[in-house]
Amino acid sequence: MTYKLPPLPYDRGALEPYIDARTMAVHHDKHHQAYITNLNKALENYPELQSLSIWQLISDLGAVPEDIRTAVRNHGGGHANHSMFWKSLHYSAGGEPDGKLARGIDDSFGSFADFKEGFTKAAMTLFGSGWAWLCLDSEGKLHIITTPNQDNPIYQGYMPLLGLDVWEHAYYLKYENRRAEYVDGWWNIVNWGYVSSNYAAANIELSARDIAAWAEDAWSKITSAFSGTSGE
Numbered sequence: 001m002t003y004k005l006p007p008l009p010y011d012r013g014a015l016e017p018y019i020d021a022r023t024m025a026v027h028h029d030k031h032h033q034a035y036i037t038n039l040n041k042a043l044e045n046y047p048e049l050q051s052l053s054i055w056q057l058i059s060d061l062g063a064v065p066e067d068i069r070t071a072v073r074n075h076g077g078g079h080a081n082h083s084m085f086w087k088s089l090h091y092s093a094g095g096e097p098d099g100k101l102a103r104g105i106d107d108s109f110g111s112f113a114d115f116k117e118g119f120t121k122a123a124m125t126l127f128g129s130g131w132a133w134l135c136l137d138s139e140g141k142l143h144i145i146t147t148p149n150q151d152n153p154i155y156q157g158y159m160p161l162l163g164l165d166v167w168e169h170a171y172y173l174k175y176e177n178r179r180a181e182y183v184d185g186w187w188n189i190v191n192w193g194y195v196s197s198n199y200a201a202a203n204i205e206l207s208a209r210d211i212a213a214w215a216e217d218a219w220s221k222i223t224s225a226f227s228g229t230s231g232e
């Protein structure tokens with residue numbers, strides 16, 4: 001099995017005027033496809049890795065053979081990041097998140113306005129090509145981070161919830177060098193429903209880890225109590 005380009009979840013022109021149809025076509029059909037083509041090429045001699053999900057593959061780069069590790073880091077990251085990116089956008093979106101995500105953002109950043117300002121600043125000050133992210137740490141706290149190139153937050157131990165592609169290929173055809181206008185437009189098409197579902201899934205995973213740690217601790221107490229009494 002090899003990795004395949006996921007279809008866009010809307011028409012190429014659906015995100016106009018914020019992202020134009022030509023940019024979407026080149027970005028999705030050419031750039032995202034190139035990451036997948038290069039990833040598949042890197043995995044040609046490693047059929048056992050081809051059956052992994054893209055998240056399984058990139059979440060443990062140390063387990064990837066050294067001769068293809070950089071290729072998997074870049075092209076596997078590129079595939080994962082862009083797959084998230086298409087889903088994180090929608091033409092009937094924008095506004096602000098609600099529910100638990102809104103409360104999480106308030107707890108971590110003070111308010112949605114503060115978060116928006118911090119995220120925009122991160123996207124604007126990122127030098128060169130990369131991504132700005134909203135992500136979750138292993139304690140359940142939200143963070144704004146940036147990653148260079150096609151690195152995914154998972155390489156730094158964070159769970160990505162929302163990513164903004166600030167490579168020039170994401171905006172240059174329409175906005176030329178005006179990254180600020182692209183970022184400003186992007187806020188109008190953020191699919192907060194998708195980000196909320198990522199937040200819920202990440203929290204379930206964290207809770208499951210807590211339960212697993214609790215169960216392990218409880219089990220060791222039970223077994224030590226048992227071994228303490230069994231000799232009597």
Ligand SMILES: [Fe+2]
Binds near residue numbers: 027031169170
């Ligand atoms: Fe991109």
